[in-house]
Amino acid sequence: MLGAMEEGDELRFDRGAETPERIKAQLSRLVGLTAAQTARASSDALRAVGAHKDHFVVLAALAEFGPASQSALAGRARVYKSDLVAVLNELADGGWIRRTPDPADKRRNVITITDSGVRRLAELDQVLAGVNAHITAPLTREERDQLFALLNRVNTHLAGPRFRPESGA
Amino acid sequence: MLGAMEEGDELRFDRGAETPERIKAQLSRLVGLTAAQTARASSDALRAVGAHKDHFVVLAALAEFGPASQSALAGRARVYKSDLVAVLNELADGGWIRRTPDPADKRRNVITITDSGVRRLAELDQVLAGVNAHITAPLTREERDQLFALLNRVNTHLAGPRFRPESGA
């Protein structure tokens, strides 16, 4: 008999009873699982419209903070400047941004969002809103806010001093 | 110096005022940030004792469910059988598991946790408990449970049917 479980589904899903207790108790695992799934959900949704995360993040930074050099943009959008190059190429190919040399400083490129870039951002924003709605579907409005608040607190806390096994509890 | 913000810190940290609102509103980003940080925290802590995630997860599965073949173990520990090979090699090198051919089925290896493996698991468990404590430090007991519960609900919900932009609101 061998009670063979049907393999073939993916590893990021919890398997309930088959999962060791010690593992289920790890917050990092739970948060990691959830992150993987939300990441895939938005990644899939964005791919469906020919975009990916960095597209959104860069367009958003441009829309909210105005034109910027690539390095300023890299800082704001939290994308490595190395990786930003490819993203900007793609965005330029789509006509969503313009990359113009800065006359004041010839090293710099000034990145500007175009009108169609603004429309594109709205489109991606809507796509991601759908994803967010899907993700938080089982939660009430308050719970959603709670989750946000809790994660934010954990997150900003972790952004602080690095963990040292000795220090603290 | 042009009021340049000091670059050099890492991208996974939120930058507050410098971060576009649209981005901050994305749950997937928040969860992703948190996941990255918790993952690194535990990854660092485990590396400090010469282990990594799969070590813990595999030892835990062995301890809770007893000896198993590699494929059963792969299922329980949620590690791809391809990747499990290396993990078991390392664990065997440390003397924490034994890999013995199954006389009943010569294809199979029976993986058994050793006594020192049990001790190793306890060690890793303690390391991770410290990490968990650090992660959830800013939360009260109730909030910690809340976060767990909320993430679990989101997570199991996402494990269900795949997101389709058309279906549902």
Next chain:
DNA sequence: CTATGTTCATTGGTATCGCCAACGTTAGTC
């Protein structure tokens, strides 16, 4: 005006992780 050091965009590379495909071996099945 040359020399030095810094900033900019860009190229290339590393490490890790989740994941899949294919192989040789061994078991069950007709």
Next chain:
DNA sequence: GACTAACGTTGGCGATACCAATGAACATAG
């Protein structure tokens, strides 16, 4: 004895986060 399936293992792919080095342009000091 031929087929099919499961086992452990090898090797690789693709994405992501990250770093290092380069060449052009700028700034400043002597």
